[in-house]
Amino acid sequence: NDIGIIRSASGYSSGDSTQANPTIASNGYFYCVNNLRLFNAEFGTGSVSPWGRNPGQTVPAWEIPSDSWGVQYKIRKVGTDTTAGKWEWVRIYTSNERFRRDQFVGEIVEFCDTIHSPQRARSANGSRYKVYANGPNWFELRQYTLAWEAGRFDPQNRDGCDTLMIVGMPAKGGVVSMTLKNQYNQITSRTVDYAFLNDEIRNWFGRSVEKVDPTHYTWVVRRRPSFGGKPADARNSSTRNIGVQANVKNGPYNSVTEVQYVRKGEDFENVGAGSKSGSGARTMASLASFFGNSHIRLEAMDADVTGWKIAYDSVANAIRNGVNAGRGGWEDDQWKGQRIRFMTGPLRGETFPVTGNSRNTVSIYDPISAGAPRSTPSGVSFRPNDDDLFTLGPGYTTPFSYTRRSNDEGVFTWRGCVQAPASYELYLFGLNDAINTTEFLEENNNSPLDVSVWNYVAQRFDPLCSREKYDKDDCIHAGTVKPEHISPQGDVKMRLVSHDVVEDDAPGQSKDGRVMTRSVRRRSGYAWFNYALLTPAPVIGRVNVNTASARLLRSLPGVTDTLAANIAAGVDSHGVPSLKPYRRLGDLLSVRGMSVAALERMANLVMLQSDAYTIAVEAQAVRDVNRNGAFDDASDAVTAERRMRYIVRMRHGGPELPPVQLLEKTRL
Structure with a gap:
């Protein structure tokens, strides 16, 4: 169920305890609590006063509505035992659950009706009871003559309820799903379970459940909770002295060496963590030789646009x-x-x-x-x-570029953006704002797009894909852009056609055709486009580390005089000039003085061999008017001319292959 929308939070900010635009900073914290005053009394000033009035309480906190949050289970049936005067208990059976014995003893449960009208006189909607026992798939409630009212809880009864909710998070721990979404319904954070302590509830007082590594699923129970008003106090006690922090990446990699920030399976370790001689450097040396990230980024705002709008x-x-x-x-x-x-x-x-x-x-x-x-x-x-x-x-x-209409054509033309005509894969990035997600199901209602590119030879749009939708990574792989889709001047023209762009707040239907009380927003009323990527792309002007001088290498970012000399000479960690020629990008990590951080800064600017060349040829036929055997700009005339551009690759195979391969031939 939807707990609520966080429009404001309590936290100290320039003397004001109310933050109307709360945010979670990078590697920051945000509290969701069931009572702000009690939270302040326990973890703040010690008094039962609102959180956020003290300068030491800068971490924002949001009070969860007490009547709308908890763990919900579907009711399968209701059981009673009226023999021998057992009128005081009812068992509520749930579907597809495997609870621990008595793990919910002492919890408060609330009955919810998500199908019928909750305003009926006999409805148990909103009624709360204490759990006295539970089995693998049932809860036992007790109250005098409660069995007489069992029909109010039975989903098979016209006046029954279909859902049982444990109010709040179960005290003993266990399985729970708590999801934080942004304004576009995208999941930004999710907790699916937490530590279980098979102990009496009173023994839980004063303890907290924390992840050892926030990016993993190892939970521990701590006697001294890591709560407090400042980020340093809120940080998990196990992470306070850890130098390797987690990173969140939105968008494509800008350098192959950014792979070093990917989290590993072990706690507090990234792929590239550690010293130069450690496992992180060795891993990066291997990955850098096989990963690539060269691309051409085409922004919507940089294009000549017709049809769609720019926001x-x-x-x-x-x-x-x-x-x-x-x-x-x-x-x-x-x-x-x-x-x-x-x-x-x-x-x-x-x-x-x-x-x-x-x-x-x-x-x-x-x-x-x-x-x-x-x-x-x-x-x-x-x-x-x-x-x-x-x-x-x-x-x-x-x-972004966007449209609010279905079947709307948007044409985007980028001028002079591609320096070398070749075949590229085209990826579109926009916004997935209509994926409805539950714990187990996912429904993609994003507006479908047709993608076409202009063929400069045939003078027509060639379709690449039809009715594709942005997925959770905000991306569409449209297809292959070929040399004929790139003009002699390096222009690229793309057409997007939107479908099903409509705001749809259609309510769901119950089994008997009645309108349910809750509605689901299925579509946003927008089709979006932010930028396109052409990849892999040749990068003009890279430095060949096998042939460059120390002086040229010194111009690269992060390269000192000593490191430049070592790269130029191929000096290894033992001071021996044994590394050249470099055969893989990862070989540079073996250079004396090289680090992963230094390689990250220069990775996009270097290459290992200059085996691809662009050759521009201009041929002219002239008339030697003064017959002096030389061309004179003032008197001689050009009678014909032709300009050609060739892209060739030097081959390093055996004698059975020609030494030069023609990749592209273009008449200018």
Whole structure:
């Protein structure tokens, strides 16, 4: 069930205990608690007062509505035993569960009706009872004459309920699913279980359950909880002195050496963690020889666009708790619940939640704080300048293109972006904002897209894929872009066609055809596009480490004079010049003085052999007017000319192969 929407939180911020735009910083913390005053009494100031009024309580906390959160189970049937005067107990049987014996003793359960109207006079919806015992798939409730009311709980009864909810999180631990989603319904964090302690509930008082490594699933029970108002206090006690922190990666890798930050199976270890001579360096030396990340990134905002819109604008003038836009032209409230992110000016990189918009105005007024909330991530006030550029929508670094209509064509033309005509794989990145996820099922309702690219030879659009949807990685693999899809000037033209772009809040249906009380938002009313990647891409201007001088190598970032000399000479860790020629990129990690961090900075700028070349040929036929045997610009004439471009590869195989392979031939 949906617990609630976090629109504000309690935490100290510039003297105010209410944060209208709460955020979780990188490697930061956020508390979800069932009672803020009790939380402050236990882990804060010691008094039963609100959390966040003390300067030491900067970690934001949100109070979960006590009547809407807990672990839910579907009711299969209800059992009673009325013999020998046993009128006081009822057993509630659940479906497909394997509970530990009496693990829920002492818990409070609530009956929920998600099918019928909860307003019926005999409905048990909202009724709460204490659990006195439980078996592998049942809960036992006791109350005088409770068996007489068993029909109120039975889902087979017209007045019955279909769901049993344990209020809050089970005290003894065990299986639970708690999911945090962003405004686009994307899962940002999920907990599926936590430590189980088979002990009396009273012995749990004062203890906490914590992960040893936040990225893994090893839980421990601690007598001294790692809670507190500052991030250092909130950090798990087992991680406070750990130098290898977890990293979150959004988007493609920019360097092959970024693989070093991927978490390993062992606690507190990344792929590239450790010293140069350690296992991390050896692992990176192997991976760097086989991984590649060369690509050409084509931003939506850099293209000539027709059809679809670009979600960025400029500040015509600032107004109270909002801005008037330079262009505008939006639908009323189409940006409500999304983000405004500034690209220039004093607020560059800061985002604010949008609470509404008109045709040309964006409002960020927040009724909780009776004004404009502070920004994410820096928490600054809303003070934009005229002409500042901003984006609307997800709040990513670069603006999105979008459409609000089905069967809408968007044509994107990038000028001079591809330097070498070849075959590339085309990947589209946008936003998956309509994947409905439960614990076990997933339903993708993102708007389908047709993707085509312009054929400059045949003068037509060639289809690459049809009705593809963004998945959870916000990506679509569209297909292969061939040399004929790239103009002689390096232009690329792509067409997107949207389908099923509609806001659908259709309510679900019960088995008897009646409308259910809860509805599910299936589609967002947007089709998005942020950028495209062409890969693998030849990178012009790389330095060949096998032939470059020490002086040239010194110009690479992170390379000192000593390291440049060692690379140029192929000096290994023992001081012996034995490494050249370098056959793999990973061989550079064997150079004396080289580290994974240094290789990360230079990896995209070096190569091992110059085996591919672009040859430009210009041929002219001239008339020697003055018959002096030399071409004279002033008097001689050019009667014909032709320009050609060849891309060739030098082969290093046996004598049966020609030494030069022609990859591409283009008449200019």
